[in-house]
Amino acid sequence: MNVSPGFDLDSLTTCVVLIDEHGIVDTLNQAAQVLLETSSLRAVGLPFGELASAAGDAAIHWHETLTAVVSTRLPAVSRDLKLSLKTGRDVSVDVVITPLNYDRDSRILLEISALDRARxxxxxxxxxxxxxxxxxxxxxxxxxxxxxxxxxxxxxxxxxxxxxxxxxxxxxxxxxxxxxxxxxxxxxxxGPRESLDKRPMNVHEVTERVRQLIEAEAGKSITVTRDYDPSLPEFDADADQLTQAVLNIARNAWEASPIGCSLTIRTRSKRQYTLNGQRHKLVCALEIIDDGPGIPEDLMSSIFLPMVTSRPEGSGLGLSLSQMILTRHGGVIQASSQPGHTCFTLLLPMDN
CATH class of the missing domain: 1.10.287 (Helix Hairpins)
Structure with a gap:
């Protein structure tokens, strides 16, 4: 990518950072601020290594690659680089390193692609x-x-x-x-009806309805904890269908867990997030977390397909229908699981 003077980097969905020949951050666009979990105000003037640093052999390779680009003015690529952010989180990225060859411009352009998000x-x-x-x-x-x-x-x-x-x-x-x-x-x-009855709603109307239903069904056999972000705005959605989608997941968690288990319903926002190939300014992340036995590893890749279940009495339809409902809303469901911690994340665009 060649960046001409005056080009608006914030219009790009690609993460772009400009550094000088000494590695000092000169500019970073909005997408890079989201990925690196920092702001332009804080980052500009700092060494790039203070925002995101590699370790061990990767750090040596990264330094050698940058030095070579500065001296030869030829582009290079660093693949599958693990960076530790200043916030403590690790990300795996590919970085395209390109020297700017405009008159008297010795800056280096870093195009950073998060492999975790791409995967x-x-x-x-x-x-x-x-x-x-x-x-x-x-x-x-x-x-x-x-x-x-x-x-x-x-x-x-x-x-x-x-x-x-x-x-x-x-x-x-x-x-x-x-x-x-x-x-x-x-x-x-x-599956659920094809048409959506979309109306302005707050996602916490859905989560509270689900909480009430689960507590009524499960009684004292489960403890439901709410961790809501009260700043989430209203957005257009079919509240009844979303309630069914969230209820399917919450009920699965309860039925698969022993008596006395806990269920956490958490809401957060994500900015500049890509769903189904489309970039959204604001996305709702609704997490349903349980401390049950977890999902068998051999089922993880197929849990959203119809008729797949780890319970003999299960129909294997709940997660499939939940995913279909989210898809019709332009969203997705992601899942991660290990014994003692299973998390389903429902991602819904809020800028529709």
Whole structure:
């Protein structure tokens, strides 16, 4: 990337930092401020190493690469570089290092790409594509199953009317109730209604409704903790569908955890965040965290696909439907899990 004088770096979604030949920060755009968790006011004038530093052999390689670019005025690339931020967080990045060759401009341009974000975006896109393909297959099968179910229910009702008998009535009732259960399951397989009833809402209306429902169902077997960001603004969304999406995840956490477990519902905001390939100024991050046994490692890559569950009594539909609801809102769900700490993060654009 060549940057001409007067170019507005803040218009870029790429993280850009300009340093002088001594490594002192001259300029950083808004995307870089978000990635490096600092502000331009604090960063300008500091050595880049005070904002983000490598360690060990990586630090030596990074210093040698920068020195070579300064002396040769030729670009270079540093891949999969692990940087420790001033805030204490570590990030893995690729850095394209380009000397500015304008007259009397000896600055160095750093284009920084966060690998963690790129990998998460890629994995999310692959998951959405696989889920979409499988959902279309399941949708076709569900339609095929639904028609004969109606015939079975009608036949059971006719038998009950034609041969009035207490014992036969009992069997007919069982058939009808099981058909109704299967039809409800098929409806869930077909997914929530296509259209969204979007209205201005606060995400805490959803989280409070879910908290009340979980506490009513679980009683004293679970402790729900709220950690809300009260500054989150209202945004347009279908509150009923979002409630169902969050409830599915919270209920899964409760049902998979032992008595006395804890559930934390946390809300935060993220700025200049990319969802489904689109950059958003403001994104709502809703986290559902439990201290249960965790999700088996072999299931983590497929938990959002229909019919995947670690519980014998589970239908394997809850997470799939939650992901579909988030997708229709332009958002995604991400998950991480280890014994004692499982976190589902629902990311929703708030600038729609």
């Amino acid at each position: 998460a975006i890629s994995e999310t896109e692959n998951l959405r594509e696989a889920q979409s393909r499988l959902h279309n297959v399941v949708k076709g099968l569900a339609h095929e199953v639904k028609n004969p179910l109606g015939g079975i229910r009608g036949a059971a009702q006719l038998l009950a009317r034609k041969f009035p008998n207490d014992e036969l009535d009992e069997y007919s009732s069982i058939i009808i109730s099981e058909v109704d259960r299967l039809q409800a399951l098929v409806d869930r397989l077909l």
